[in-house]
Amino acid sequence: MTQIRTLLIGTALTAFAATAAVAQTAQPAAGADGQAQMQMQAPAAAGVQPVTPAPTRLTAPGSTDPLVQKRDANAKANAEYRASKKASKTELKDQQKAAKAQYKDQVRDAKINQKADKQTANNEMKMNMQGQTGDQSDGSDVKH
Numbered sequence: 001m002t003q004i005r006t007l008l009i010g011t012a013l014t015a016f017a018a019t020a021a022v023a024q025t026a027q028p029a030a031g032a033d034g035q036a037q038m039q040m041q042a043p044a045a046a047g048v049q050p051v052t053p054a055p056t057r058l059t060a061p062g063s064t065d066p067l068v069q070k071r072d073a074n075a076k077a078n079a080e081y082r083a084s085k086k087a088s089k090t091e092l093k094d095q096q097k098a099a100k101a102q103y104k105d106q107v108r109d110a111k112i113n114q115k116a117d118k119q120t121a122n123n124e125m126k127m128n129m130q131g132q133t134g135d136q137s138d139g140s141d142v143k144h
Contacts, residue, residue: 020056
């Protein structure tokens with residue numbers, strides 16, 4: 001049933017397009033033939049191309065069959081859903097990528113801070129050790 005329907009719709013569209021194409025290329029009436037040819041030849045002779053109208057899109061009118069309308073509505077809704085799902089997926093990936101980059105920055109900063117803390121502690125310990133050795137060089141408080 002659907003194959004027959006699509007075949008009939010395709011045939012009707014082809015016939016409609018063919019009649020529209022013939023109507024656009026048809027010659028003017030015999031009485032105006034001389035005037036139309038003169039008007040067409042004058043701009044062409046002057047080197048100016050005649051203005052052609054913009055092509056029109058031929059569309060079939062919407063079907064009144066409720067099953068066809070439902071099918072079309074479902075197809076449109078599915079297309080919108082897929083587009084929305086794809087947009088959401090790309091947005092999620094972008095958010096995950098941003099979160100991962102932020103996490104990496106935090107880890108890097110934490111490692112830098114940890115290294116700086118270790119260096120500060122080492123420097124402090126060295127200062128304390130040097131201070132103790134300076135006190136010991138006096139020999140006043142040292143007991144063996």
